Amino acid sequence: MTTESTGQARSYPTGIGTSTTDRIELLGLDLADDVLGQVSFGELAYWLATKRRPTPGQLRVFEAALVSLADHGYTPTAIAARMTYYSAPDSIQGAIASGLLGGGSRFLGVTEDTGQFLAGIVQGLGDDPPSTEDGWDAVAREAVSAAKSDGRKVPGIGHPVHKHGDPRTPVMFRIAREAEVFGPHLALFEAIGRVHPEVLGRTLPLNGAGVAGAALADAGLPLGLLRGFALLARTAGLIGHLAEEQQNPVGPAIYAEVDRNATYVAPEQ
Template identity: 40%
Template structure:
């Protein structure tokens, strides 16, 4: 029968007439009112609830990405809401679609090279190989460098401090710091570990698969985008953005 097919199996959640189970936990008795949203996100990404130390660190990761001001994703959300004011979720989705290799999505790239490295070997050699690979390909090294925050990204440093205070600092942090150091030498620039690099390294140490690491940013930024849409409703900016861009783009015809 179709219902017995392994292709349709999920171990995340199941329900009966009297209960809802999520990763083996009773939603009503074990989770609602007992875990926060960050812990629930950790459960979804790892299949287990975090320890107190992991909870504090993971929640800090998400908080660091909720708000970044009038970024392209926030502008996209505001403009989309202007065209479809009846659909808040469409505006938020429009903003989330822009979380790629330039914005937020670099968490995934950083987590990937950290998780693919030999963390029990020579970290300097591992970092050198990572830097050489990206330099040879003439592509940006995910999680390294920032146009404003130099010589250090204060968000990344705060996250590293919290990780250390929780007693969870591992070789992942040492590796990405070494990547930043060697990248700066190779490229002749000041290239600190930025917040997405810190999150990629820390998420790796928490056991989060690099293929889901970008999801931390997606979850966090969704909250921020709802806030931007609400502000847009109360104090619109999209009409002015549209007029300004339209006038600038067609000024050469005047």
């Protein structure tokens, strides 16, 4: 039975925005009069995701995390965007989309994976989290030991380039402390950095994607959207790569390098 046949009115509620002939409303405000020129893009992104305005400290940490994730050189996401642009220069949206589609467990997705991992442990602590480094170390030691026993990786540690320390990590810790947004997720992540060598038998750096996930969780962002924020940040980096590709393309050289050095191996019959 359809809605029309029952006489019930359709309703698709949203608290994001709407528009009329002469007005655009966003989050309950007049976009032209109350938002334009008064709200930064970072603040608006936070507001849209949470339906609440961030505190100055939350906004500082949020924007710092976005900046930290914007670009990391010739990652697979950047190469994918450049190659798609070479193939379809008439489709800038396709090039950006192809780069974003590569945000997974190895690149960009680590932000959400780490946030979710930490949150699962923090939530299990209830209303009585540790108040000392030793207390957090004990929690971290148990968490890393459990992951090792289960054959799971601890997200947010290790990096293919920054073998001896990710330069973003200590800065994010400092900014969160200065902004008074250093909460249980960052405290636990910091403790994992201290104790994991004794459990795993090797020392790995706390990576930038991981600390961003911890920081975003402490800043009050929804855990299920953390990968979305990593993609939001990387969109800016991809636009930069595509702007560079328009001026000094490397896509043709990458294509030629692979094509000219491809080795055909016939499948066994």
